[in-house]
Amino acid sequence: xxxCLSILTGLVMLANFCMASQAMAEEKRILIKLQTAFSEAxxxxxxxxxxxxxxxxxxxxxxxxxxIYEPGKLVPSFEIHGAVSSGKVDAGYTATVYVxxxxxxxxxxxxxxxxxxxPAYLGWLYHGGGLELYQETYDQARYNLKPFPFxxxxxxxxxxxxxPINSMEDLQGLKLRWPGxxxxxxxxxxxxxxxxxxxxxxxSLEKGAIEGTEFSNPAIDAKLGFHKIAKYNYFPGWHQPVxxxxxxxxxxxxxxxSDRQKAVWEMAxxxxxxxxxxxxxxxxxxxxxxxxxKHGVKxxxxxxxxxxxxxxxxxxxxxxxAAKDAMLKKVWQDYQDYMEDYTAYSSKxxxxxxxxxxxD
Numbered sequence: 001x002x003x004c005l006s007i008l009t010g011l012v013m014l015a016n017f018c019m020a021s022q023a024m025a026e027e028k029r030i031l032i033k034l035q036t037a038f039s040e041a042x043x044x045x046x047x048x049x050x051x052x053x054x055x056x057x058x059x060x061x062x063x064x065x066x067x068i069y070e071p072g073k074l075v076p077s078f079e080i081h082g083a084v085s086s087g088k089v090d091a092g093y094t095a096t097v098y099v100x101x102x103x104x105x106x107x108x109x110x111x112x113x114x115x116x117x118x119p120a121y122l123g124w125l126y127h128g129g130g131l132e133l134y135q136e137t138y139d140q141a142r143y144n145l146k147p148f149p150f151x152x153x154x155x156x157x158x159x160x161x162x163x164p165i166n167s168m169e170d171l172q173g174l175k176l177r178w179p180g181x182x183x184x185x186x187x188x189x190x191x192x193x194x195x196x197x198x199x200x201x202x203x204s205l206e207k208g209a210i211e212g213t214e215f216s217n218p219a220i221d222a223k224l225g226f227h228k229i230a231k232y233n234y235f236p237g238w239h240q241p242v243x244x245x246x247x248x249x250x251x252x253x254x255x256x257x258s259d260r261q262k263a264v265w266e267m268a269x270x271x272x273x274x275x276x277x278x279x280x281x282x283x284x285x286x287x288x289x290x291x292x293x294k295h296g297v298k299x300x301x302x303x304x305x306x307x308x309x310x311x312x313x314x315x316x317x318x319x320x321x322a323a324k325d326a327m328l329k330k331v332w333q334d335y336q337d338y339m340e341d342y343t344a345y346s347s348k349x350x351x352x353x354x355x356x357x358x359x360d
Contacts, residue, residue, distance in 0.1 A: 029064075055268040113238060137327055
């Protein structure tokens, strides 16, 4: 009996292997041209691209090939959404905020000022309705895109400045590079805001076209050299407690994939979720120390008064912006509902808890 069972098990395994091999042989081989908005040289942010490529190609046994194009190679970074939607490019690695001028709700899928941390944000996307609204946002705007949560980064800094920011008066007329609704918060508080691509930030600081900027977290900002000109780096990054960068795929390309290829693509994206969040988190401490010890950067913390002013201005901005756009209002309400439920847990589960003291 045991021998019969062993033979039967072996035959089943052989049959499954043959069926899998036949399915692979029948799969259409696909070359995916991927335009990135972020250089592969950037820690975690860009380093994740070869990780993704290797995963997709090896797990699909080379029935899928990914060709990565550095920023601007095929299309400018701010035009990736349109290029992927039209089919000019198969896929893109970018940020939803880059299309927020046309699709306001998209911004909340890059960051949420004064929002939750990365684990909670991932919970909202994958299990709190966020991912469904993410797709709906693009569908409603008639973008032929299938988005995938991709890179998740440690919190950003609160910006790099050429001079200290001690009060609201110091923001008056200050020329800053700052995207999206975070920029509108600072504009409301008196700053002069512009939005320029990452490659233009350093020369703009150098020439005095801007007096301060945000871009990412310390390890990534170090690669862009902000510390050479702007010596005041503020924390926390109230505007981006967590940053999400997306992978977008043309829907027709998605439809061409077999079920197995689709599974590989999705698993590879989720692998990048883990890689980017863990790596970007691990890199920040040494980067902050090096900025101070080697480059003479003054790592500053926002005062409670400044943070409260930012928070109040943010509440005004999101209320006004949500009133202008139904989809933004829908996404914002869903996130608030999720956070109301989540806070019932997080307010009790994490240290330090409000109203408690740490004792020896």
